[in-house]
Amino acid sequence: MMVVMDKQTITFVKKERVADGTMAFFFTKPDGFTYKPGQYIELTLINPKETDDEGDARVFSLVSTPKHEYLEVAIRMRDSAFKRCLGNLKESEEILLDGPFGAFLLHQDTNKRAVFLVGGIGITPIMSMVRSAEEEKIKRPMTLVLSTRTLGDAPFLSELHEKKENKIMDLLHTVTNEEVSGQDLEHGYISSDMLKKNLTDIDTCIFYVVGPPAMVRAMNKVLEELEVSPDNIKMEEFAGYEKEKGRTE
Structure with missing residues (x-):
């Protein structure tokens, strides 16, 4: 799998509606990629058809679990260049992955609610x-x-x-x-x-x-x-x- 400046290429698999105006996007998971529940990743579009002042990268919390076959994120589909391009991804189209990041993790004591x-x-x-x-x-x-x-x-x-x-x-x-x-x-x-x-x-x-x-x-x-x-x-x-x-x- 190609690595670009520590970013890995992954491919788009599918998307599903999970609420009004909200879609879940599924991507392939690189071999050996690990993360903890609560962490997030950065996704960067490759040669997008349009862009804006916010650039071609965004960060998203992972909805999937570390054992899931795919990396899954859920996104409010607001009207921005990035989200329009993301929404138009075709099956097997590539995107760049960086991460995981973040320390928003569950506490260890399972007796505490x-x-x-x-x-x-x-x-x-x-x-x-x-x-x-x-x-x-x-x-x-x-x-x-x-x-x-x-x-x-x-x-x-x-x-x-x-x-x-x-x-x-x-x-x-x-x-x-x-x-x-x-x-x-x-x-x-x-x-x-x-x-x-x-x-x-x-x-x-x-x-x-x-x-x-x-x-x-x-x-x-x-x-x-x-x-x-x-x-x-x-x-x-x-x-x-x-x-x-x-x-x-």
């Missing part, structure tokens, strides 16, 4: 963590609190419900921009009252906050209200593209 406070496409690193826990048959308490604007905006929603039914994790889905009702559903933004109602072990939980900057700031305030120790909080902002740091999912 992991609570994921997630906004929209911020679910991507969490999917790898939850899938890996199921795959490895790791018994650990996990609760996902997912906030989306509408039901249709929620990526991987049917799979998340399957994980809940299989007792891999608990699930609470809150929707902000439409009225909803049903099991595991709430209306409104994630709040301290919502967490107190659904969590009985807040003092010992480890919180993982993932989403756009405004959501991350709001969750930081919520956790301050609950007097959660900063040592028990991990945060990851999806703030748009910043070389080797930001997210464009």
